[in-house]
Amino acid sequence: MFKRRALVVAMAGAILLGNAGMVALAQDAAEATKGQxxxxxxxxxxxxxxxxxxxxxxxxxxxxxxxxxxxxxxVGPTAENSVAGQIEFMTNAxxxxxKVVMLSNNSGDQxxxxxxxxxxxxxxxxxxxxxxxxxxxxxxxxxxxxxxxxGQVMADMALSILGEEGGEFAILSASPDAANQNAWIAAMEExxxxxxxxxxxxxxxxYGDDQSEKSYEQAxxxxxxxxxxxxxxxxxxxxxxxxxxxxxxxxLCEDVKVSGLGVPAEMLEYTMNxxxxxxxxxxxxxxxxxxxxxxxxxxxxxIKGEAGEKxxxxxxxxxxITQDPTRPDVEALRVLMGPFTVYNKDNVEAAAK
Amino acid sequence: MNDALMRRIRPEQxxxxxxxxxxxxxxxxxxxxxxxxxxxxxxxxxxxxLAITAVVAVGQVFVVLTRNIDLSVSSxxxxxxxxxxxxxxxxxxxxxxxxxxxxxxxxIILGSVNGWLVAYGGVPSIxxxxxxxxxxxxxxxxxxxxxxxxxxxxxxxxxxxxxFAVFSVAGYDLRLLVAIAVVVAILGQLTLKYLPFGRRLxxxxxxxxAARMAGLPAQRDIFLAFVICGALAGLAGFMFxxxxxxxxxxxxxxxxxxxxxxxxxxxxxxxxxTGSVLxxxxxxxxxxxxxxxxxRWAGVSExxxxxxxxxxxxxxxxxxxxLLNRLRASWVRTRRKDKAKAMAMTEGAVQ
Numbered sequence: 001m002f003k004r005r006a007l008v009v010a011m012a013g014a015i016l017l018g019n020a021g022m023v024a025l026a027q028d029a030a031e032a033t034k035g036q037x038x039x040x041x042x043x044x045x046x047x048x049x050x051x052x053x054x055x056x057x058x059x060x061x062x063x064x065x066x067x068x069x070x071x072x073x074x075v076g077p078t079a080e081n082s083v084a085g086q087i088e089f090m091t092n093a094x095x096x097x098x099k100v101v102m103l104s105n106n107s108g109d110q111x112x113x114x115x116x117x118x119x120x121x122x123x124x125x126x127x128x129x130x131x132x133x134x135x136x137x138x139x140x141x142x143x144x145x146x147x148x149x150x151g152q153v154m155a156d157m158a159l160s161i162l163g164e165e166g167g168e169f170a171i172l173s174a175s176p177d178a179a180n181q182n183a184w185i186a187a188m189e190e191x192x193x194x195x196x197x198x199x200x201x202x203x204x205x206x207y208g209d210d211q212s213e214k215s216y217e218q219a220x221x222x223x224x225x226x227x228x229x230x231x232x233x234x235x236x237x238x239x240x241x242x243x244x245x246x247x248x249x250x251x252l253c254e255d256v257k258v259s260g261l262g263v264p265a266e267m268l269e270y271t272m273n274x275x276x277x278x279x280x281x282x283x284x285x286x287x288x289x290x291x292x293x294x295x296x297x298x299x300x301x302x303i304k305g306e307a308g309e310k311x312x313x314x315x316x317x318x319x320x321i322t323q324d325p326t327r328p329d330v331e332a333l334r335v336l337m338g339p340f341t342v343y344n345k346d347n348v349e350a351a352a353k
Numbered sequence: 354m355n356d357a358l359m360r361r362i363r364p365e366q367x368x369x370x371x372x373x374x375x376x377x378x379x380x381x382x383x384x385x386x387x388x389x390x391x392x393x394x395x396x397x398x399x400x401x402x403l404a405i406t407a408v409v410a411v412g413q414v415f416v417v418l419t420r421n422i423d424l425s426v427s428s429x430x431x432x433x434x435x436x437x438x439x440x441x442x443x444x445x446x447x448x449x450x451x452x453x454x455x456x457x458x459x460x461i462i463l464g465s466v467n468g469w470l471v472a473y474g475g476v477p478s479i480x481x482x483x484x485x486x487x488x489x490x491x492x493x494x495x496x497x498x499x500x501x502x503x504x505x506x507x508x509x510x511x512x513x514x515x516x517f518a519v520f521s522v523a524g525y526d527l528r529l530l531v532a533i534a535v536v537v538a539i540l541g542q543l544t545l546k547y548l549p550f551g552r553r554l555x556x557x558x559x560x561x562x563a564a565r566m567a568g569l570p571a572q573r574d575i576f577l578a579f580v581i582c583g584a585l586a587g588l589a590g591f592m593f594x595x596x597x598x599x600x601x602x603x604x605x606x607x608x609x610x611x612x613x614x615x616x617x618x619x620x621x622x623x624x625x626x627t628g629s630v631l632x633x634x635x636x637x638x639x640x641x642x643x644x645x646x647x648x649r650w651a652g653v654s655e656x657x658x659x660x661x662x663x664x665x666x667x668x669x670x671x672x673x674x675x676l677l678n679r680l681r682a683s684w685v686r687t688r689r690k691d692k693a694k695a696m697a698m699t700e701g702a703v704q
Binding site for chain 2: 046047079213224241245
């Protein structure tokens, strides 16, 4: 019912808009119309860390390309106030005149009421980096990589560092509310069930709340608590450097390694000195760029946000909207970016520049 | 309690002893729960964990003694760590002492904002510093362009300091950061105990009106207390940068609660006029022992730990205040008894 009405509206819109709309209908992949005025908000989990700053750069690049006369706002709470702060930004977005909120969700499902209210008031909610777990209030999710693949990559890195004989490892996550972190850890636990990883034993998941000092202390505590631990897996850019620094300060880099998801520029030293022989990441600049394209096209009606739609996102090429296979139980759409890059001694220097 | 003992020692002096006993009790308990609790590595970690909180707590004592409070310290620490970190990133050749000096100056400037608001502006300190707590942080978030300082870009000498030991006995280090904290604590204790300025802070906190009537420069002294508190928070910011290397705009958030808790647990009254740096240091030690041990205690889940920490602080403070009240009552009784006896004797002599 809803879909049919949307289609009628879209067709009427296409006729009214003339050329722009016709392109969308006639061609397989939709293209963005430049120069339309859309007020947009880029809302990361919190301000102040490099990955989100890079996403902002990517979004700025896309905004320039699309010639949106209104500059988007890069706003966010501080790490400590992340959950409440995000909900507040979301709640106030419609009255602020925003047509799209680009959200890296750190509030779990707690943000659903605010997101649904925003949608009802005509503000689209496009998530990136971290989705709304049950998909409610979310137009679609721009996934950096496939979340199942993240688990697999983390399991593989653990295996490659610990070797055949395996060993004990612990996970240093961000906050217990972070949907992406939880999904990756769950995917890793799933991947570990494969007999190939039988010798890898997970000890505990601890949370550093993406605060440098708390992550550092948690890493120290893990070292003290588990003398036989061989690896700390930190799927967070703040946690991974904090853990690597803690190990280096303790002079334990020989015995305990760090791996996970990190930014090459921040990890360079630790990868070269063997503290963190391998870690992975995707390009946050690209993620910001793609997210901006999707959001702009959604808000201008170039795409409707339905499964099966294809569109062109500038320099990054063609993408398709699909049902989100990593959230099979809920109604949720996804655009998958990818790919993963695994960094080690050989390629980290080039990437850090 | 023994009357003879009561004649010699004031009840407040028991407080430090009680705290020490509680801390030793906790240490002994956790030693049975956690492996290699007294290993050099564990002890070094503990002392390194203490250093930053201790320096901030010394400054806080100065302020709390005057019947005020400074909640903005964590933002000052964060700002100093971030700004000095950024400057060192840009200019790797900067002299270490210049970096320390800049950290102190940042602290002094922010501290004088607080001091001015409270001492001369007449704003209640809890309101003023709650305001500046948020204000300093927001200024930092806004002007930082949301970038972070990373270890990789900092000069090498800075990354070497955390492991640097002034001296070392059988693996037990006195690390440079810890030594700085010890020196700050000793200077703080001496200032409060022997300098006229220190004694005036006690007088102002005990009875602000009386202090003013007596002609003490209360406004200027309160202002100075906040400046000292800010300066030490600035210094702690430099230590924070040295210890953690990676500084985001949220650095040190939440530290103010830990510091205030330590100072209060350490027997510095929020009503002003009582307490010492020594007590506050014992408070810092107690809370750090609790925190680090709970983190390491395999028997407890991540989420229960905060609750246990809160509960233990409550227990410590309650036990302390109950015991102290008892002691005070019995001290008063002893004194009365003595006085009555003396009166009876003089009366007897007159007759």
